[in-house]
Amino acid sequence: MKYRFLLFDADLTLLDFDTDMVYAFQKLYEVCKFSVPYSPIMLQTYEKCNNRWWEKFERKECTKPELFVNRFVDFLEETGLFGDAEEMNRRYFEFLGQGGAVYPGAVELVKKLSNHFSLYIVTNGNAASQKTRLESSGLLPYVKAYFVSDAVGVGKPDPRYFQYVFENIPGFQREQAIVIGDSLSSDIQGAANAGVDSIWYTGTIHGDIPATDLPYTYRAGSYEEIEKILHGAE
Numbered sequence: 001m002k003y004r005f006l007l008f009d010a011d012l013t014l015l016d017f018d019t020d021m022v023y024a025f026q027k028l029y030e031v032c033k034f035s036v037p038y039s040p041i042m043l044q045t046y047e048k049c050n051n052r053w054w055e056k057f058e059r060k061e062c063t064k065p066e067l068f069v070n071r072f073v074d075f076l077e078e079t080g081l082f083g084d085a086e087e088m089n090r091r092y093f094e095f096l097g098q099g100g101a102v103y104p105g106a107v108e109l110v111k112k113l114s115n116h117f118s119l120y121i122v123t124n125g126n127a128a129s130q131k132t133r134l135e136s137s138g139l140l141p142y143v144k145a146y147f148v149s150d151a152v153g154v155g156k157p158d159p160r161y162f163q164y165v166f167e168n169i170p171g172f173q174r175e176q177a178i179v180i181g182d183s184l185s186s187d188i189q190g191a192a193n194a195g196v197d198s199i200w201y202t203g204t205i206h207g208d209i210p211a212t213d214l215p216y217t218y219r220a221g222s223y224e225e226i227e228k229i230l231h232g233a234e
Contacts, residue, residue: 002233003197005172006113007165009181010123010130010146012204014106015137020099027095028088034081042079049074058157058185064150068093068126097129100136103204107138109223113230114142121146122165122179124155124186145169156183157190166194178217180226188216199229 011017072085127150149155181187191198
């Protein structure tokens with residue numbers, strides 16, 4: 001087979017981030033005791049602020065700490081609520097770390113693939129919460145190691161992140177590696193920046209598949225398709 005090293009993204013590829021995030025935000029809203037009752041609108045507003053700051057981070061327009069706090073600064077401004085953004089961020093990660101939901105079939109996928117390939121997880125995010133979520137997910141027995149951007153000091157799609165990963169995989173060879181993830185801006189762009197092949201996983205994308213000019217190697221809409229690609233590649 002062509003590939004030996006599988007570099008899996010975590011959130012929205014294997015880990016069900018939406019489930020964990022909704023739980024964490026609702027718990028946060030509850031403990032903050034805001035004057036306005038919780039509603040889906042509040043969650044939508046937070047997601048909009050969060051996505052905006054992640055896009056800034058991927059464009060290298062802010063640091064990770066700025067991202068984490070300023071998404072809550074923007075949330076408070078846009079909702080007119082009062083709170084401490086830094087404390088909100090701390091409690092949010094506390095609650096997020098209690099998660100670890102996976103998509104149906106994710107554990108089975110990595111278990112089967114681990115019999116033929118060396119699996120690694122490459123993920124952006126908070127080191128503490130990602131660690132506990134991965135530990136609770138059931139994925140780690142089948143993974144050689146995981147690399148969280150906060151611990152590395154730089155994240156996807158920066159080539160320095162991938163260089164760190166490559167240098168910490170025993171016997172790594174670039175031509176035998178492939179990145180598997182849902183995000184065009186971090187996973188697929190990151191693979192292109194690092195000079196490795198990629199599988200753009202679209203199984204968790206809701207609605208129409210976006211058009212892109214990014215040079216992904218393969219596209220898979222299900223875990224079964226990922227398996228077929230990997231076992232069929234020569």
